[in-house]
Amino acid sequence: MLSQQIITLIEKELKKYPADQRQSAVMAALRFVQDEKGWIAPEDMADIAVYLGMPQMAVFEVATFYHMYNLKPMGKYTLTVCTNLSCQLCGSGDTLEHLHKKLGISLGEVTVDGKYGIREGECMGACVDAPMFSINNKQLCGRLTNEKIDQILAELDKQ
Amino acid sequence: MINIEIDGIKIQTQNGATVIEAAHQAGITIPHFCYHKKLSIAANCRMCLVQVEKAPKPLPACATPVAEGMKVFTHSEQAVKAQKGVMEFLLVNHPLDCPICDQGGECMLQDMSVGYGGGHSRYHEEKRVVLGKDLGSLVSAEEMSRCINCTRCVRFLQEVAGQMELGQAFRGEHAEVMSFVSGTVNSELSGNIIDLCPVGALTSKPFRYKARSWELSRRRSVSAHDSLGSSLAVHTKNNRVLRVTPIENDDINECWLSDKDRFAYEGLNSADRLTKPMIKKDGQWQEVPWQVALEFAANGLRHLANGAGAEQVGALATANSTLEELYLLQKLMRGVGSDNVDFRLRQSDFSADGKQQGNNPHPNLPPVGEGANVSSLAGGEPRQFLPWLGMSIADIGKADRLLIVGSFLRKDHPLLAARIRRAVRKGAQANIIHSADDDLLMQVENKAIVAPDALVETLTQVSKAVAAKQSEGIAGSLLGGERVVVLLGNFAQQHPQSAQLQALAQQIAAATNGKFGFLGEAANSVGGYLAQATPGAKGLNAASMLAAPRKAYLLLNVEAELDCANPQQAVAAMQAADLVIAMSAYKHRATEYADVLLPVAPFTETSGTFISSEGRVQSFKGAVKPLGEARPAWKVLRVLGNLLKVDGFEFDTSEAVRDEAIGGMDIPAKLNNASQAATQSSILSPQSSGLQRVSDVPIYATDAVVRRSAPLQATADAVTPQAWLHSDELKKLGVQAGEIVKVSQGQGSVMLLAAADDKLPKGVVRVATGHAATAALGAMFGTISVERA
Amino acid sequence: MSAQIILATANDGLAKLDNYIKAGGYQALRKVLTEKISPEAIIAEVKASGLRGRGGAGFPTGLKWSFMPRNYDGVKYLVCNSDEGEPGTCKDRDILRYNPHLLIEGMAIAAYTMGVKTGYNYVHGEIFEAYEVMEAACEEARKAGYLGKNILGLDFEFDLHNHMGYGAYVCGEETALLESIEGKKGQPRYKPPFPASFGLYGKPTTINNTETFASIPCIIREGGQKFADLGVPNSGGIKLFSISGHVNNPGNFELPMGTPFKKLLELAGGVRKGHKLKAVIPGGSSMPVLPAEIMMDVNLDYDSLQKAGSYLGSGAVIVMDDTTCMVKALERLSYFYYEESCGQCTPCREGTGWLYRIIHRIEHGEGKPEDLDLLLDLCNNIAGRTVCALGDAAAWPVQGMLKHFRKEFEYHIEHKRCLV
Numbered sequence A: 001m002l003s004q005q006i007i008t009l010i011e012k013e014l015k016k017y018p019a020d021q022r023q024s025a026v027m028a029a030l031r032f033v034q035d036e037k038g039w040i041a042p043e044d045m046a047d048i049a050v051y052l053g054m055p056q057m058a059v060f061e062v063a064t065f066y067h068m069y070n071l072k073p074m075g076k077y078t079l080t081v082c083t084n085l086s087c088q089l090c091g092s093g094d095t096l097e098h099l100h101k102k103l104g105i106s107l108g109e110v111t112v113d114g115k116y117g118i119r120e121g122e123c124m125g126a127c128v129d130a131p132m133f134s135i136n137n138k139q140l141c142g143r144l145t146n147e148k149i150d151q152i153l154a155e156l157d158k159q
Numbered sequence B: 001m002i003n004i005e006i007d008g009i010k011i012q013t014q015n016g017a018t019v020i021e022a023a024h025q026a027g028i029t030i031p032h033f034c035y036h037k038k039l040s041i042a043a044n045c046r047m048c049l050v051q052v053e054k055a056p057k058p059l060p061a062c063a064t065p066v067a068e069g070m071k072v073f074t075h076s077e078q079a080v081k082a083q084k085g086v087m088e089f090l091l092v093n094h095p096l097d098c099p100i101c102d103q104g105g106e107c108m109l110q111d112m113s114v115g116y117g118g119g120h121s122r123y124h125e126e127k128r129v130v131l132g133k134d135l136g137s138l139v140s141a142e143e144m145s146r147c148i149n150c151t152r153c154v155r156f157l158q159e160v161a162g163q164m165e166l167g168q169a170f171r172g173e174h175a176e177v178m179s180f181v182s183g184t185v186n187s188e189l190s191g192n193i194i195d196l197c198p199v200g201a202l203t204s205k206p207f208r209y210k211a212r213s214w215e216l217s218r219r220r221s222v223s224a225h226d227s228l229g230s231s232l233a234v235h236t237k238n239n240r241v242l243r244v245t246p247i248e249n250d251d252i253n254e255c256w257l258s259d260k261d262r263f264a265y266e267g268l269n270s271a272d273r274l275t276k277p278m279i280k281k282d283g284q285w286q287e288v289p290w291q292v293a294l295e296f297a298a299n300g301l302r303h304l305a306n307g308a309g310a311e312q313v314g315a316l317a318t319a320n321s322t323l324e325e326l327y328l329l330q331k332l333m334r335g336v337g338s339d340n341v342d343f344r345l346r347q348s349d350f351s352a353d354g355k356q357q358g359n360n361p362h363p364n365l366p367p368v369g370e371g372a373n374v375s376s377l378a379g380g381e382p383r384q385f386l387p388w389l390g391m392s393i394a395d396i397g398k399a400d401r402l403l404i405v406g407s408f409l410r411k412d413h414p415l416l417a418a419r420i421r422r423a424v425r426k427g428a429q430a431n432i433i434h435s436a437d438d439d440l441l442m443q444v445e446n447k448a449i450v451a452p453d454a455l456v457e458t459l460t461q462v463s464k465a466v467a468a469k470q471s472e473g474i475a476g477s478l479l480g481g482e483r484v485v486v487l488l489g490n491f492a493q494q495h496p497q498s499a500q501l502q503a504l505a506q507q508i509a510a511a512t513n514g515k516f517g518f519l520g521e522a523a524n525s526v527g528g529y530l531a532q533a534t535p536g537a538k539g540l541n542a543a544s545m546l547a548a549p550r551k552a553y554l555l556l557n558v559e560a561e562l563d564c565a566n567p568q569q570a571v572a573a574m575q576a577a578d579l580v581i582a583m584s585a586y587k588h589r590a591t592e593y594a595d596v597l598l599p600v601a602p603f604t605e606t607s608g609t610f611i612s613s614e615g616r617v618q619s620f621k622g623a624v625k626p627l628g629e630a631r632p633a634w635k636v637l638r639v640l641g642n643l644l645k646v647d648g649f650e651f652d653t654s655e656a657v658r659d660e661a662i663g664g665m666d667i668p669a670k671l672n673n674a675s676q677a678a679t680q681s682s683i684l685s686p687q688s689s690g691l692q693r694v695s696d697v698p699i700y701a702t703d704a705v706v707r708r709s710a711p712l713q714a715t716a717d718a719v720t721p722q723a724w725l726h727s728d729e730l731k732k733l734g735v736q737a738g739e740i741v742k743v744s745q746g747q748g749s750v751m752l753l754a755a756a757d758d759k760l761p762k763g764v765v766r767v768a769t770g771h772a773a774t775a776a777l778g779a780m781f782g783t784i785s786v787e788r789a
Numbered sequence C: 001m002s003a004q005i006i007l008a009t010a011n012d013g014l015a016k017l018d019n020y021i022k023a024g025g026y027q028a029l030r031k032v033l034t035e036k037i038s039p040e041a042i043i044a045e046v047k048a049s050g051l052r053g054r055g056g057a058g059f060p061t062g063l064k065w066s067f068m069p070r071n072y073d074g075v076k077y078l079v080c081n082s083d084e085g086e087p088g089t090c091k092d093r094d095i096l097r098y099n100p101h102l103l104i105e106g107m108a109i110a111a112y113t114m115g116v117k118t119g120y121n122y123v124h125g126e127i128f129e130a131y132e133v134m135e136a137a138c139e140e141a142r143k144a145g146y147l148g149k150n151i152l153g154l155d156f157e158f159d160l161h162n163h164m165g166y167g168a169y170v171c172g173e174e175t176a177l178l179e180s181i182e183g184k185k186g187q188p189r190y191k192p193p194f195p196a197s198f199g200l201y202g203k204p205t206t207i208n209n210t211e212t213f214a215s216i217p218c219i220i221r222e223g224g225q226k227f228a229d230l231g232v233p234n235s236g237g238i239k240l241f242s243i244s245g246h247v248n249n250p251g252n253f254e255l256p257m258g259t260p261f262k263k264l265l266e267l268a269g270g271v272r273k274g275h276k277l278k279a280v281i282p283g284g285s286s287m288p289v290l291p292a293e294i295m296m297d298v299n300l301d302y303d304s305l306q307k308a309g310s311y312l313g314s315g316a317v318i319v320m321d322d323t324t325c326m327v328k329a330l331e332r333l334s335y336f337y338y339e340e341s342c343g344q345c346t347p348c349r350e351g352t353g354w355l356y357r358i359i360h361r362i363e364h365g366e367g368k369p370e371d372l373d374l375l376l377d378l379c380n381n382i383a384g385r386t387v388c389a390l391g392d393a394a395a396w397p398v399q400g401m402l403k404h405f406r407k408e409f410e411y412h413i414e415h416k417r418c419l420v
């Protein structure tokens, strides 16, 4: 079941599109589910399919095509580290290594307490701020240094 | 018209055509995988790249529209380099397991790699592995590593079958064709994706590893399982049918086949095939030589006809018997002096019978017993009612407005439904009047879903609205059309007021300048009439023969409890009879009531003729020899005729039987949907609080062969029937969906799972017929009761 | 004309409508609407400006606008491509977050010109903060009558909605982007038909890059010729350049077309301390790399870069100093195209993975001498054979690297380690 909050958000998105194009809101709907639950389960996709009146398989295609959707639980805070060229040149390797040291996990893994997960990201369109990661796809943190990473993690630990 | 040149050959083609279409018209082949003339253009495989003069890059022929003066080169250096490059890419992640691949010998990839592939592979990296998928009992997707992502299957299910059951999930090299959360593909047209798959990724599950394609012999045949008359090929090896595939026929089945036609053959060799004649002696069944069984049957018939009277003998046949069988059956009956013969076993309103010409439906026939010959029919005489499609199958696809009355369209006529679906996609409007609201997987413009006893009234209203030129609703839709088609489905024909429905539908069609017709229920729904397997003036129709039981019955392919409008009554009549002769391909419940079982051949083991709904006469040959001692039914009937000393039974071939039945006959002139029979037949409304039954014949319960096809019986469409009610009705009954309820009719009752379908009208319960689980119930229409178990 | 036309910073506060208006915002739109300038005249002005699409392909904007069917009464759409995902490129993000009303104004003028009532702005999924700024700006503009019905109280209607991507580079390709707005996976469409006749929801549609639209208000305000004169022939106007990688002060710079690369490098504080420039990818990661010697003499405009063997692309400049292993750099880029291929067409789906695996092997000391020619042949079999230009985008970096740095690859294959 989609939560009332998600339905409210989807309804707002639907206003953007022609009335007979409900499918246009599918990407947003999947995003809302992920924001609420941290990941998207097949049941959620089925619910979205019903709500938007589209085939389940079409929702599945979308959910598996766009890489920012988590198809498995990824931790309370998913750090997506850009490793593309500009970031690589500016030390995204070090970022990963530092995160690995601090959190004990590598790309694609989640800490045992379920608090952090790390994913590899492609170019975030913010290359001048390399190296960077995003937190839960919401907040971009750039020009990362080990100290800055420690600070960010400490902030998150407090929340 | 547009002039282009391909490989130096000048071609004229239509504006809007693509290069590949133009090439194909001119007999030039361009290699391709994703392109399919009946599907949308994807242009994703890139195999069809050709050089086009002035274009800087090679272009995909499948997606490039022709332009005046265009020069195309399919074999130039640029084109061949591009094609070879694509072929190399297609093979890098392909397992190259041709020796163990089911598609071997009929694989587009294998064929083309011979022409366009390199000698050795330059690819030395790791190959992608794609996990196999379980799509259900019909289509195997075990080897998805072979998939080349052409998306033909995805597009077919979406565009033709109407539902996106497969998709291409993930992306890039990880793209995979799959279903949602390992669901099965449930389309009644799913088998076509096996043919469409250009490689061995999707194969036939029942056929897997049974044979290599080159070991099979192919025989042309005709579909026996619905009234469309689809062209198909029966593939055999060692006298066994191993698979069935479509033969392209654009007027009928295009290049498709329904799953029913494709997989029914698995029922041919089921364990309960009757392979030896049997008689019941002292309550025990014994296998006996043919001679003994035939004499037993003949003597019994003679004895009864002479004693109790010929009118005590009745013959019933299913509408998927061949023309020849039906013809000889009625000839035999009339030879022994009985007019009781019928093949319309699920019909309940016969008031249209014989209405045109006084009381004799066969005025041109010699009196009963003297042998019949309809070929002498004189022109100009009033014609007998002979319900048929009323138009060609192609006409249906060209309609711009349709009214479909009383039809489980998708399941009863899968390929017609697909044709209508395509028409609707192109802008036609489909209107539905019915007692159930199953998803037709197409847009429906207007629908009236009412209880069976309200159908006549609903149609009356529409007819009035049409007469009043109303601009809204169904009438408005139909009046807005230029090519209107009104069709009566199986349900409407089985309905107790079918004659009235027909009269009204016909009025509506006339008032909208439309065409009107009947969707035939079975392979010989038209052929049965032309074979005269209908009762004469003094005869009893199928319903009366069972309502007023006869002392003897001759059954042709009939399973009384599954094939008749009222199973309860049919079984009772059989049980009460002194003599039941069952000609059947299977040992079935007839063992409980019959006295002699004569093993006859199903359609793959005999020659014969089906006359499709549109009046197309199609004869076919047996594909294999009859199993065991089974014999073609026409031969069995011939011997019975001889034993009973009926004249005119000297046939050497089934063709001779056919020629006598319909040779020289102007069939189109005989097809006649007009009837003035619309008497006000009885209303079947139940007592105030009761429920009415709505019954469908489930798609895989329509005939004896289909019922025994294990893979079809393992599909979602073959689940045990449930009692479907509107949830308000469930509430009234105090029943939850999923609980077991007792469903009763007459003296019988069955236990079924209750299920909710809020698209059903109130006051009805939908309970399928044609299935063992509901065979203890009575008529397909009428009162029925449901209570907590 | 002020020096900074498009580029703003957080300090400018232009994301707030009041400030934008104070700075002269929405004047161009007002001018167009109140003076009832004809669509033909606007298109003529845009043509005169020499503005070419800033999304990478450099298609003349005025010409593109003229393709939209004029006397068509059905629905038409305007779409902004803010799916900036080409590695190295991050200019549109700054427009969205620091100067959103400039984009709205530019799109409104475009909508007026092409008779469009509805527009969509497709925002790269990774820059949620910019998406939120855009959402807020649209809301503000709607309330203040710059979007919606009766804009500026006049008989003109246009509304703009933001649609967020969610991690697919290929959605930057215009037809994939349309599919994505339609709620499908972003697989590019085969063209023809082009979006101008069959676009979003099958309706005539014009798609431009964020920066393209953002250039419009200035062109209308100041005149096309004046804008053109800022640049050089065939590369009119000013342009945003993102410079990232091994520079001291990476960032976005707004410069006239034709500015020498040397100047941009200077503005970015030069190459990291103690290191020498080795190579530059001048127009976003898809464009062929150029070695330092060539680059230091190149001007940043369409023709100069093409003459030098690369392209201006999106104007994103990735700077690599002498510590950079070209094999490793190419390995990462090839991985990107392999990861981002939509999977629809054969050469790209199968070819990008093959390219990546070979380069990966070379980087890991398992290369073979014949690999390099194989790579080039595969590039030829991918480029120009695919549904969309991602195939070319995957091939060009490989071709560029092997053209200028083949020796480094050969060294890697022979010695199983880096030259640097």
Ligand SMILES: Cc1cc2nc3c(=O)[nH]c(=O)nc-3n(C[C@H](O)[C@H](O)[C@H](O)COP(=O)(O)O)c2cc1C
Residues within 6 Å of the ligand: C052, C053, C054, C055, C056, C057, C058, C059, C081, C082, C083, C084, C085, C086, C169, C170, C171, C172, C173, C174, C175, C207, C208, C209, C210, C212, C213, C388, C389, C390, C393
């Ligand atoms: C793989 C691929 C990625 C692209 N990414 C972008 C992009 O991120 N932003 C963009 O504006 N154009 C991108 N484009 C170009 C667009 O297809 C299109 O040409 C452009 O949006 C048109 O706008 P313009 O004429 O204003 O440049 C991309 C093209 C391809 C083939």
Ligand code: SF4
Residues within 6 Å of the ligand: C170, C187, C188, C340, C341, C342, C343, C344, C345, C346, C348, C349, C386, C387, C388, C389, C390, C391
């Ligand atoms: S080139 Fe790649 S990204 Fe573009 S359509 Fe083909 S497979 Fe998709």
Ligand code: FES
Residues within 6 Å of the ligand: B031, B032, B033, B034, B035, B042, B043, B044, B045, B046, B047, B048, B049, B060, B061, B062, B063
């Ligand atoms: S047949 Fe043309 S691209 Fe596949």
